[in-house]
Amino acid sequence: MSTSTPQTAVLAEPEPAAPRRRPGRVFAAALCAFLGAGTAGAAAYGAVAEHRAAHRPLAADAAYRKAASLWRSTPVDTLFPPVLDGRGAGPGGADRTWTRIAVAPDADCSAALAPEWQALLVQAGCTRVLRATYTDATRSSLVTVGMVFTPADAAAMEGLRGRLGAPAGYGFDDDRRAAWTASVLPEAPVVVYAVSAFRDGRALDAPRPADDVMRKDATGPAAQAGLGHEAKGVADRVERAVRALAAPPAPEPAR
Incomplete structure (x- = not known):
């Protein structure tokens, strides 16, 4: 029987003893965790509160006052879109662009308003006037559309309703004016107006209110060419844009 060298036993190293937790350090760690969670919660709550405040609907009077600054805070392409869709806006419900x-x-x-308009706006005041000119798809007519911004309250603006006469054009002389319209907006201290003309430069008699030129029994070159519809259609679409911008945002649905 052969002999063998006896194997040496390998002793496992003893496991290090777990460090003793000091009560003070445990409390400090717990406190830091609690404060951290509180800070994160406060930040999240603050973000939610800011979001809600930013989207909270303005009161009607506050929205009305804020709308007085749309002339400088809104891009021109929003106030005067490059193309206006006049679906159904022409004579007999014909489409226009x-x-x-x-x-x-x-x-x-x-500089922008006729003396008659300036006199009527003395009480309401007048801050700024914006104007643009459009042409129809056939390029046979011109329509100046304008916005008169004022610092007035709703009561002072109401005093202008029905008193404004034919506005000045932009890009054509006054003796070329055919039909016109002017509206005092209920949502903003703004007057929106429009006046149409033939593009060929022909002189016309005194401009007529667009509603009169749009009547079925209306006669004359402006009525036959639909220039009442042109002025009214352009003004209505620009007016809608201003009213949408001025209206308070709808409240967010409850979650």
């Missing part, structure tokens, strides 16, 4: 061909720099009221 108007393309913007000129935008005037925002102007002082004394």
Whole structure:
């Protein structure tokens, strides 16, 4: 029987003893975790509160006052879109399309408005006037559309309703004016107006209210060419854009 060298036993190293937790350190760690969670929760709550405040609907009077600054805070393509869709806006419900061909720099009221308008706006005041000119798809007509911004309250603006006469054009002389319209908006201290003309430069008699030129029994070159519809259609679409911008946002649905 053969002999063998006896194997040496391998002793396992003893496991290090777990460090003793000091009560003070345990409490400090717990406190830091609690404070961290509280800070994160406060930040999340603050973010939610800020979001809700930013999207909270304005009161009607506050939204009305804020709308007075739309002339400087809104891109020109929003106030005067490059193309206006006049679906159903022509005589007999015919479709129309108007393309913007000129935008005037925002102007002082004394430079952009006729003296008659300036006199009527004395009480309401006048901050700025914006104007653009459109042409129809056949390029046979021109329509100037304008916005008169004021610092007035709703009561002062109401005093203007029905008192404004034919506005001045932009890009054509006053003796070329055919039909016109002017509206005092209920949502904003703004007057939106439009006045149409033939593009060929022909002189006309005194401009007529667009509603009169749009009547079925209306006669004359402006009525036959649909220039009442042109002025009314362009004004209505620009007016809708201003009213949508001025209206308070709808409240968010409850979650």
